[in-house]
Amino acid sequence: MIGEATSSGGGGKDDSPAAVSAKKNKKPNYSRFTQQELPACKPILTPGWVITSFIVVGVVFIPIGLASLYASEHVVEIVERYDKDCIPPDYRNNSLHYIQTSETDKNCTMTINVPKHMKSPVFIYYELDNFYQNHRRYVKSRSDKQLRSKASEGTTETCKPEAVTSNGQPIVPCGLVAWSLFNDTYKFSVKKEVLNVSKKDIAWKSDQEHKFGSDIYPKNFQSGSLIGGGKLDPSIPLSEQVDLIVWMRTAALPNFRKLYGKIEKDLQANTTITVTIENNYNTYSFGGKKKLVLSTTSWIGGKNNFLGRAYIAIGGLCLFLAVCFVFVYLLKPRPLGDPSYLSWNRNPSGQMN
Amino acid sequence: MTTPLQRYTHYFVGFTLFNVLIQVTRLVKEGTGKTTLAIGDGANDVGMIQEADIGVGISGVEGMQAVMASDFSISQFRFLERLLVVHGHWCYKRIAQMVIIKRLSRFSLSSICYFFYKNIAFGLTLFYFEAFTAFSGQSVYNDWYMLLFNVILTSLPVISLGVFEQDVSAEVCLQFPALYQQGPKNLFFDWYRILGWMGNGLYTSLVIFILNIMIFYNQAFRAEGQTADMAAMGATMFSCIISAVNCQIALTMSHFTWIQHLFVWGSVTTWYLFLLLYGMLPPYYSEDAHKILVEALGPAPIYWCTILLVTVACNLPYLAHISFQRCFNPMDHHIIQEIKYYKKDVEDQHMWRRERSKARQETKIGFTARVDAKIRQLKGKLQRKSSTLVLPNCMPSPC
Numbered sequence: 016m017i018g019e020a021t022s023s024g025g026g027g028k029d030d031s032p033a034a035v036s037a038k039k040n041k042k043p044n045y046s047r048f049t050q051q052e053l054p055a056c057k058p059i060l061t062p063g064w065v066i067t068s069f070i071v072v073g074v075v076f077i078p079i080g081l082a083s084l085y086a087s088e089h090v091v092e093i094v095e096r097y098d099k100d101c102i103p104p105d106y107r108n109n110s111l112h113y114i115q116t117s118e119t120d121k122n123c124t125m126t127i128n129v130p131k132h133m134k135s136p137v138f139i140y141y142e143l144d145n146f147y148q149n150h151r152r153y154v155k156s157r158s159d160k161q162l163r164s165k166a167s168e169g170t171t172e173t174c175k176p177e178a179v180t181s182n183g184q185p186i187v188p189c190g191l192v193a194w195s196l197f198n199d200t201y202k203f204s205v206k207k208e209v210l211n212v213s214k215k216d217i218a219w220k221s222d223q224e225h226k227f228g229s230d231i232y233p234k235n236f237q238s239g240s241l242i243g244g245g246k247l248d249p250s251i252p253l254s255e256q257v258d259l260i261v262w263m264r265t266a267a268l269p270n271f272r273k274l275y276g277k278i279e280k281d282l283q284a285n286t287t288i289t290v291t292i293e294n295n296y297n298t299y300s301f302g303g304k305k306k307l308v309l310s311t312t313s314w315i316g317g318k319n320n321f322l323g324r325a326y327i328a329i330g331g332l333c334l335f336l337a338v339c340f341v342f343v344y345l346l347k348p349r350p351l352g353d354p355s356y357l358s359w360n361r362n363p364s365g366q367m368n
Numbered sequence: 369m370t371t372p373l374q375r376y377t378h379y380f381v382g383f384t385l386f387n388v389l390i391q392v393t394r395l396v397k398e399g400t401g402k403t404t405l406a407i408g409d410g411a412n413d414v415g416m417i418q419e420a421d422i423g424v425g426i427s428g429v430e431g432m433q434a435v436m437a438s439d440f441s442i443s444q445f446r447f448l449e450r451l452l453v454v455h456g457h458w459c460y461k462r463i464a465q466m467v468i469i470k471r472l473s474r475f476s477l478s479s480i481c482y483f484f485y486k487n488i489a490f491g492l493t494l495f496y497f498e499a500f501t502a503f504s505g506q507s508v509y510n511d512w513y514m515l516l517f518n519v520i521l522t523s524l525p526v527i528s529l530g531v532f533e534q535d536v537s538a539e540v541c542l543q544f545p546a547l548y549q550q551g552p553k554n555l556f557f558d559w560y561r562i563l564g565w566m567g568n569g570l571y572t573s574l575v576i577f578i579l580n581i582m583i584f585y586n587q588a589f590r591a592e593g594q595t596a597d598m599a600a601m602g603a604t605m606f607s608c609i610i611s612a613v614n615c616q617i618a619l620t621m622s623h624f625t626w627i628q629h630l631f632v633w634g635s636v637t638t639w640y641l642f643l644l645l646y647g648m649l650p651p652y653y654s655e656d657a658h659k660i661l662v663e664a665l666g667p668a669p670i671y672w673c674t675i676l677l678v679t680v681a682c683n684l685p686y687l688a689h690i691s692f693q694r695c696f697n698p699m700d701h702h703i704i705q706e707i708k709y710y711k712k713d714v715e716d717q718h719m720w721r722r723e724r725s726k727a728r729q730e731t732k733i734g735f736t737a738r739v740d741a742k743i744r745q746l747k748g749k750l751q752r753k754s755s756t757l758v759l760p761n762c763m764p765s766p767c
Contacts, residue, residue, distance in 0.1 A: 053625040054625065055625045057622060057624070058624070060690060076677075076680070079673065138588065138593040150506060151501065151505045154506055159655065216592070219594065219663060219664065220663065221659040221663050225650065225651050225658065226651050226658070264599075267500075267508065267596065267597060267602070268586065269502075271595065272586045274588075274593055274594060277593065312588050312590070313591065314669055315669060316588040316591065316668070316670055317595075318587055319583065321582045321585070322673060322674075322677075325582075325583075326673075329680060332684070333680075336684075340695075349696070349698070352706035353703070354719055356703050357723060358699075358700050
């Protein structure tokens, strides 16, 4: 009768050995995986672990923060806005006309004072403000395929509206990104001695070797009625047009800097540098700003105190939390594994019965 | 040899009064501490059936009152053995599974919370970036990153959480069914949890976005002087999300088998492997991500510093919260974990047994049926009192 009861409710004739062994085989093989009995590590968050982890984080982060801050403080950075001052006084009210016509003289001279000793190489950047290189329509408007090789010269579909000339000839390089190429130039001199600006290695190696072809040359570039930026020398292949390559790496934010060149000489403190700027680029129609930046670098790059401060803040917060927890555990300790903290022991009145 | 009947139940045969039946059942239940089963077929058995842990009613000559008040009903007394041995066994397993399902549902809740959290953390960073692109709809991340986010990079740890997580072992789970009790307290707690996780996601997204923007702002990010473009910033921001989100799930887990370790740290490693291999592909396929890890980000110390900072900053509030909660407002499964960890259940077996029996009292099989039966019983009492004084029936129980 027990045999019947334990079978799956069928007739009482299932006691044959074959049936019993068949029943045995139906049982799934035991494995630690299926029975959820894998060896496991079950860490418990004890007060010791909590305080230790906060202290470790604090002790690791504060030195990193201090090192970053130290590096950033030692970077010498000079930022000079020039788009306002580089317009001749006659055209101050009509800057748009000034910048768009080719009749005006775009040369402008400025002096910069070096506050501290700057070790070579000194990097030269141009900084643009309120320029949305990250706008979706702008980012789309390029043809990477065309940039890579001459064979794809005609691949310009994604480049609208700067895809083809009025004759239907492909523009190389096509698209709004290339069309809006920045074309201000800077020349530096100290006491009449010209400082050489090196254009070597300012673009990423992978860009120069893989993304911009060495057999493709600019063609029909800036040939339309509306000129958006600089012109390109048609005798230099795209892989060597470093300004174009740097420009075509679209920036993430509307305020960005791009590498213009390097000065491979040390600059002494209190030197006065004379900068001759060609103020060609039109940022006046959209209220943009142009700045010239000279900067040295450190292991974290340019001048940015934020990283160091953030590290110190988080490290300090962790140490503060560790101290708080120590305090609190001393004041109100809870013995671990104490069953009087179980919910049915803590508030019996609240339980159902 | 004892029959299953003798082994599993204490039974009381009597021709007794209604009240006495109830009181004796109560005495047996509390005195022995064992699970009691009461069986009867008459109206006078109703109270006893309801009082016992398991009430079995026999439908028969007396009518259906005993049946309506019971948890199980049978038509003849001889079916009791089958009820106990077969169905009782299955019922126990299924209740256990229900407790496990309740536990699983607790873990599905925590998986759902985690899904909310990671997708809010990820999606909001995209949204914040829009404010910087004049709301043109430009994504800061490469399409492939976004595709892989939910498919591979963050889904496997959640699966391991849902399937393998054990805050307490299976046997403890069955011994302490009160760990998973229903109630208005738990309902409120669930909403609090969901909103807490969504808040955590919001906080994480803000930390990731703001820290990345401020660190990579516009200056050079390497000693060689290059500035970060959208591809570099996007890859860094995404790396931060992957690290932060996977560390977060590691903090919520309390049970680490090799599977959990593989899935959690494996997800982070998969991301870097992907970035590496995707970057190796020619620019036709990899576009902006071409060689980005090898050439631009990998050698830049600021990249790694940013990831470390963001991961810790994102997980700090949660770590503080669980530490605080465990110390001052521990949940039952925390205490049980500690008891097992420090082997106090082995040292002090009397305490362990006592807590187990208390936990079992909180949950009774057929509870809602009992409540209904109680209400009916009280109504019946009122009706009888209002009519006449009736002599209680004396009925021999069949054997």
